[in-house]
Amino acid sequence: MSFHHLDQYATISSPVTRAVPAVRVLGTATLACGAALLPLGAWVPLLVLFAVVVLVGGLARLPLTAVLARMSGPAVFVLLASAGLLFLVPGEPVARLGPVAVSDAGFERFTFVLGRAVVALGAAVILVSTTTFPQLLQAFRQLRMPNVVTTALALAYRLVYLLVDEMERLQRAAKSRNAGAGRATRRRLLVSVTAAGLSRAFARGERTHRAMLARGYRGEAESLDATRWELRQSLMLGTMVLFVASIVVLAHARP
Amino acid sequence: MAHIPDGFLSAPVIVGTTAVSAIALSIAVRRSRLRLEEREAPLLGAATAFVFAAQMLNFPLGAGTSAHLLGAVLVAVLVGPWSGMLVMFAVLLVQSLLFQDGGIAALGANTLNVAVIAVGVGFLLYRWVLALVGAGSRRRVVAAGVAAFLSANFVGIAVAVELAVSDTVPLIPALVAVGGGHLLVGIGEGVLTGAILAMLLRSRPELVTTGATTSAAVRGWAYSAALASAVLAVVAVYMASARPDVLEGAAERLGIADSAGSYLTAPFANYVAPVGGAWIAAVLGVGLIFLVVWIFARVGARRRAQV
Secondary structure (H helix, E strand, O other): OOOHHHHOOOOOOOHHHHOOHHHHHHHHHHHHHHHHHOOOOOHHHHHHHHHHHHHHHHHOOOOHHHHHHHHHHHHHHHHHHHHOHHHHOOOOEEEEEOOEEEEHHHHHHHHHHHHHHHHHHHHHHHHHHHOOHHHHHHHHHHOOOOHHHHHHHHHHHHHHHHHHHHHHHHHHHHHHHOOOOOHHHHHHHHHHHHHHHHHHHHHHHHHHHHHHHHOOOOOOOOOOOOOOOOHHHHHHHHHHHHHHHHHHHHHHHOO | OOOOOOOOOOHHHHHHHHHHHHHHHHHHHHHHHHHHHHHHHHHHHHHHHHHHHHOOOOEEEEOOEEEOOOOHHHHHHHHOHHHHHHHHHHHHHHHHHHOOOOOOOOHHHHHHHHHHHHHHHHHHHHHHHHHHHOOOHHHHHHHHHHHHHHHHHHHHHHHHHHHHHOOOOOHHHHHHHHHHHHHHHHHHHHHHHHHHHHHHHHHOHHHOOOOOOOOHHHHHHHHHHHHHHHHHHHHHHHOOOOOOOHHHHHHHHHOOHHHOOOOOOOOOHHHOEOOOHHHHHHHHHHHHHHHHHHHHHHHHHHHHHHO
């Protein structure tokens, strides 16, 4: 089990991958928050933000098919989650789907929620395609996230592959010894596997921590890849924040 | 548990939930360091990795459906509530950024629901049930299961309220759709949390140290809170509105209310007992619910002890 397939475009040299990871994270958060803060029905500002996402994706030299493929899974979830809006929001009925009516207000809310989600998803997919997990951790540290959270994430990143592999092996072994067993037995086996996984995760975490202490760890994880903030990147980020903020303000100020 | 995607929440809700989550997490960082000291990093790293891994294992429920562990109460019981909040926040952060499971702008709301409410309220409920029933192994399993079930329902209510305040969906349909879904999720979560905790208590009991003992004062407070809840429930049932609900109202407007019939005559129809009226109906109703829940808890504790 590995998440390395997520990093296959992170090595492509582009203005986006050359930016400091913290700038990438803040840029993504700016676009996602900008889309989320737009008032209902502000289609033109939403299209402008979508154009910014497409532009950043183009600058990052990401293949369109890869971006669409990575967006498709979460987009289906958003589609399913927002489908209820069609029927739950009160309004004038415009169509009927079996016994339930689709309201005009529900349709408007459904389409706009989808639009906002697509902009945020696009920004997130560009971030994850251009940024490796260690770079994300570096970004969190640069953004002054509590040390305990970044250290826990770093340790979890080291442990999670091993743990998932181990739990899959335990599950296979349990299944092979209980071939043909009923659903109740399978459930009990899965509970045993999960409890064993938890117990082993704690044991492995303690061993890893002892090894880290032996190598000189004193509560601060040092990174060899310490990319520094440059004035040019700060200016680029500041411009983007101002641009998105002005779009949101204008969208709220319209009559 | 519901991870709200981007696009569903309004600006005030995004800002408000982010502020509350930030305050809660900053307290959690300080309290977690005080409690765990140098063991903090390995414990939280292992717990974060476990929650990731456990959420990838699907348990068959039947009828082609499956569920996975969410782990909020389990983690709180193992590493404490403050550290548990940090673990769930770390999981949410990676899920939203790497897997787009939950929105980036909605991270504050999701943190409030899954890290603060599910872990914090879940742990309080766990301690409350423990204080009521005592702190034996079987009782800890039942307490964790009940707390996991209830905390999932609290999350469902929180999500519904956030969606309603954002003016995305009216409150009642949101409560029915999201709250109803979390009722089912809560049952699975309660069973899985109890079952995994029971296995851990047998194989590595030293891992489960949280809430091992309760003082007499804590137990007194717990019983007082239980009594207050019962009184509140009785008053709420007594003061229930006599007006028709949404379905009855619609039936009246359509002129089909008279066609309603019943196959069984309820003993306390319209919340009125044959003797004593509404007060007796309220007291008996609340008492009956407590009795049913108590029987379920006892049966659950016995079965888990036999596993």
